[in-house]
Amino acid sequence: MPARVSEHVVSTAGSADGSQMAHLIYLHGFASSPQSGKVSFLADRLAEHGLTLRCPDLNEPDFSTLTVSRMIDQVETEIWQLQSEPVVLFGSSLGAFVALHLAELASRGAGVPPDQLKQLILLAPALEFGTNRTRLGEQGLAHWKQTGWLEMAHYAYGDVRRVHYELIADASRYDSFSVTNTVPTLIVQGARDEVVDPDMVARFASSRPHVRLVMLDDGHQLGASLDRVWLESKPCLGLDSSA
Secondary structure, eight states: OOOOOOTTOOOEEOTSSSSEEEEEEOOOTTTOOOHHHHHHHHHHHHHTOOOOOOOOOOTTTTTTGHHHHHHHHHHHHEEEEETTOOEEEETTTHHHHHHHHHHHHHHSHHHHHHHGGEEEEEEEEOOTTTTOOOOTTHHHHHHHHHHSSEEEEETTTTEEEEEETTTHHHHHHOOOOGGGOOOOEEEEEEEEOSSHHHHHHHHHHHTOOOOOEESSOOOOTGGHHHHHHHOOOOOGGOOOTTO
């Protein structure tokens, strides 16, 4: 039976240095959910070690009014409830963008206690979510701004949903290449990613000694590489990589 994954689960795991237990929180991607394939896979692997994964539903309370700032606030609320206990953040695509900037706000004294965040594990991180204009094009973005809404397929809901322009306007205020936090970070990126530019991710990692980049022969979903994702993540969680 698959491990249970939901926003209500309290989770603990060994920290990377083995000195204290750390809570594990997974931030899913855009138009995804706590029931995504990567979440379920990682929850199952963690369950084999007696560990549980916490995954807030970042679509809530309403996908149409989604913003990066709202997601950061939502995750910060989860972390504050853990009463200063250490946290490891997983993030996939947009969720990785949120994790990175949550850590940055913490490092500037504008969020959760900075020493509470022990590790980031970022999967195909959409580091340019607020600045990349190539997917919709200038005309598509202009139409979104003019009408205020974008109709799009929501993969988790299985239908078409709309999202307001404030999503991109708010995201543009977050510049990933300006972050200065030094939270130990693992990035797993697909070299054939059709959504996130692998070269951009490599540039980000190359100038940051606290970031370890693992580039794999895979696409954005990393669907063929989940075992490798798990293998690379285990040492970050204080788990024996050979077990």
